[in-house]
């Protein structure tokens with residue numbers, strides 16, 4: 250290998266400066282993403298993380314209110330998960346000639362903590378892959394083809410999950426997607442009833458609270474009605490609890506708020522304790538048996554090379570144990586109520602905040618469209634960009650000036666998501682509220698920064 254082909258090492262990566270990260274990412278991963286993040290001031294080089302805190306290369310401390318989009322319910326680098334990984338470090342990580350022992354134990358534990366008679370699991374390595382698995386399970390079980398899904402819902406970006414993700418921007422460039430996927434408005438039980446009458450669907454897939462759609466809670470009773478409608482039509486009810494699971498919304502799983510048990514529950518993100526990559530679904534023994542049988546001819550239809558491997562399953566076993574032992578759900582309920590109340594106070598103060606909503610520590614702060622800041626930014630071509638990236642600009646400001654990390658929700662960029670680890674302290678919640686307060690009170694100079702940032706981002710996009 251010649252001089253120009255020199256490989257970089259882990260140590261090289263550890264030593265990288267902010268500039269080197271940016272250049273290498275730009276050249277070898279995604280130039281547009283690198284440019285955008287740099288323009289929005291979202292290219293800080295973080296080198297250490299623990300609990301709710303992360304540190305940059307200069308030793309500055311930040312509070313993480315993005316929380317890995319719901320993957321960091323336990324916080325960064327929870328010692329119990331790391332300890333579990335140490336315990337298995339000399340075991341085979343995967344061995345296809347044996348049964349995956351740790352996956353079996355993890356499935357046993359999930360069956361104990363999920364509601365109703367959910368019992369049998371299948372494991373993979375990500376959320377989107379788990380969604381694919383759940384959709385296939387529904388087809389196998391019902392013998393039917395169609396899927397009903399919600400506009401604004403987000404289930405991932407592989408072909409199947411994208412087909413049931415209700416955002417045209419993400420779907421259209423990849424069409425044709427899988428046929429027979431019918432979108433309906435979220436939270437509208439009548440629309441679901443009509444769709445079920447018209448299409449003999451294999452499943453209705455839905456998030457108990459829309460995460461990427463902008464932290465939207467359905468009307469009370471909606472999930473119960475969905476349960477009733479699906480049960481009467483032999484349509485599987487699939488709850489995607491990838492973002493809402495493991496205590497995030499104040500109950501262990503968000504469906505418990507209405508006392509509903511789905512036929513299939515999809516899990517990922519915090520299942521891995523913020524450290525290991527694992528996803529999967531849990532369903533009833535009856536559904537698993539009818540779909541994939543107990544006979545050997547279907548035994549190889551479910552597989553995923555890394556799914557439920559020793560590291561991911563052991564990490565997940567430890568993560569689940571922490572969630573239960575530390576009663577993170579109750580912590581989320583109590584801290585979330587406190588946080589929401591404080592944010593409501595800000596809403597009274599600043600017209601730029603259109604809405605504050607959420608449950609537990611799944612919180613969204615929606616920015617006003619057409620009022621104040623957006624009006625100012627909406628002149629001509631800046632309008633589109635500002636509505637897409639305003640919350641990121643605010644995120645960039647919060648990060649640089651107040652050292653609080655936030656991001657927007659993918660399907661609704663006007664909403665700032667606030668999903669800190671459930672172990673966040675009351676002082677840290679106060680600090681974040683105070684940071685928003687200071688930022689919005691500096692409205693005028695911030696407008697200037699946002700406009701400048703919008704303009705330069707725009708010009709680089711059209712270059």
Ligand code: PLP
Pocket residue numbers: 318375376377378380403404405406456460461489490491492517518
């Ligand atoms: N489903 C929901 C509700 C999600 O929030 C996400 C990711 O944000 C996914 C599915 C996709 O998960 P992944 O990014 O692990 O593929």
